[in-house]
Structure formats: C-alpha cells, structure tokens
Amino acid sequence: MKPSYRELCEPPIRAVTFDMDGTLLKPTDPVKTIKRFLADKGVLVSEAEVRSVLSECVALLLPLREKEDPLAYYLSLNKAVLERLGAYEEGWEEELMNKWFRYCDPEPSEGAEQVLRTLKKWGLKLAVLTNNLEGEVVRVLGEVNLLAFFDEIFTPDKLRSFKPSPLIFKRAAEMLGVEIFELLHVGDNLEEDYLAALKAGAKAILIGVPVSREYLYSDNLFGLVEILKECFNTCHGEEHSI
Numbered sequence: 001m002k003p004s005y006r007e008l009c010e011p012p013i014r015a016v017t018f019d020m021d022g023t024l025l026k027p028t029d030p031v032k033t034i035k036r037f038l039a040d041k042g043v044l045v046s047e048a049e050v051r052s053v054l055s056e057c058v059a060l061l062l063p064l065r066e067k068e069d070p071l072a073y074y075l076s077l078n079k080a081v082l083e084r085l086g087a088y089e090e091g092w093e094e095e096l097m098n099k100w101f102r103y104c105d106p107e108p109s110e111g112a113e114q115v116l117r118t119l120k121k122w123g124l125k126l127a128v129l130t131n132n133l134e135g136e137v138v139r140v141l142g143e144v145n146l147l148a149f150f151d152e153i154f155t156p157d158k159l160r161s162f163k164p165s166p167l168i169f170k171r172a173a174e175m176l177g178v179e180i181f182e183l184l185h186v187g188d189n190l191e192e193d194y195l196a197a198l199k200a201g202a203k204a205i206l207i208g209v210p211v212s213r214e215y216l217y218s219d220n221l222f223g224l225v226e227i228l229k230e231c232f233n234t235c236h237g238e239e240h241s242i
Helices: 005-009 030-040 047-064 070-084 092-098 112-121 134-143 166-176 190-200 221-235
Strands: 015-018 125-129 152-154 183-187 203-207
Touching (some): 005 221, 015 166, 030 092, 112 125, 112 221, 125 166, 134 152, 152 166, 183 190, 190 203, 203 221
Parallel strands (some): 015 125, 015 183, 125 152, 183 203
16 A cells, blocks of 8 residues: 555654655666767777676676675776676776766756755755765766755765665664654665665655555655645644745
C-alpha cells in the first residue's frame, strides 16, 4: 500500500537530503559521458559497446565498493572500463574522474532553486546525499547556483560509505543533528535512494521515475513541495505557503 501523508510526517520532518544526479540535476548518462571523453582523445566507440562494458565492470567491482577508499574505487572502475574498451593510457582514469561532470553538461532540475528556497523558508535543514565525490559535488552545485542552500554535503569520501548502505543515511542524520526518523531523503533511484532510506529508518520520496502505487512518488521537485505542504498543513495544522 502506498504510504500516506500521515505516515510520512509523523514524527515531523526536520531535515531533507537530496540525491544529486537525476534529482537536483537533470539526469545524465554515464555512457555518453565516457563516449565524449574518449572522443576528445581521438578514440571512437559506440554507445552500445560502452554500455555493455560499463555494466560488466560495475558488476565486477561492486564487492570492492564498500572495502576500498571511494576515490580508489572510482579510479579502479574508470581504469577497468577504459582497458576493456581498449582505450587506456596512464592517467586517463584520473582525468575522466576529475572531468566527469564537465562532459555531462549538468543543468539544475526544473524548479530546483525555487523548491530549495521554499524548504529553507519552512525551516528545514537541507543536505545533498550522493555517491559522487565531494569536490565535484561542491564544484557542480556552485556552478548551477544551488550550493548555498545546503547545510551539509554527504558523499562516500566524506562518510566512508556508499548508497544503498544504511550507514550513509544514519551518519547524515547524526551530522544534521536530527533523529533518523526525522530525515526525509529524496532521490530518483528506487534501490539506492528510496528503499535504502526506508531500510535505514528514514522517510523517502521517489522523484521522476515511473513506479508502482506502493511507493510515495512525485513527478518532479514541485510535486515534492506540494506533498510536504499537505503534510505540514494537514498533519500538524501548520500553514506553509510556497
């Protein structure tokens, strides 16, 4: 059964964490990012080839994700992908990591700034909780003028854990000074965002992906604000305007 607003807002929400790519930012395709990087190096590969190799390497290295340093993990993944594509030269794995979002052309999701401004006005603590590395997250959010809205940035290199591990949500709640059940996580990935947050004991809303009716879901960030406004106004008798 789909969660009700009352289940979402009791106890009251005091902090909201957001995934970045596909939530705060418009979705990007890692396959196209790798393809564009290699094209700049004079290496032409098909999207189908990159997609197949990337999928194989992610599956192969997944057991190492919680064991390795996050930086080392991404370098290992990039190197494995480039090598399997027959397109590796020394240092390219680090260059790809450092330039990843430059090849993505990141753009804020529609209404992101207005939504974050509204939630701030309502007195909620805001944070980013993503599997991207901290340096790139800070740089990209600064470039799209969203960084100033956030109280914290939570990344695997900062918290030593990746989504969907419950630890990253619990550590985020602790660092925000709230109980885990007072934390709402918003993201576009069913496993790594929605279900992982619920498993950790937080609340969750899924954004921008078609799902079954059993999940609390919004088409976009504007819908998120409407859900939260309904929660505060109905459940707690508080008047919240957009």
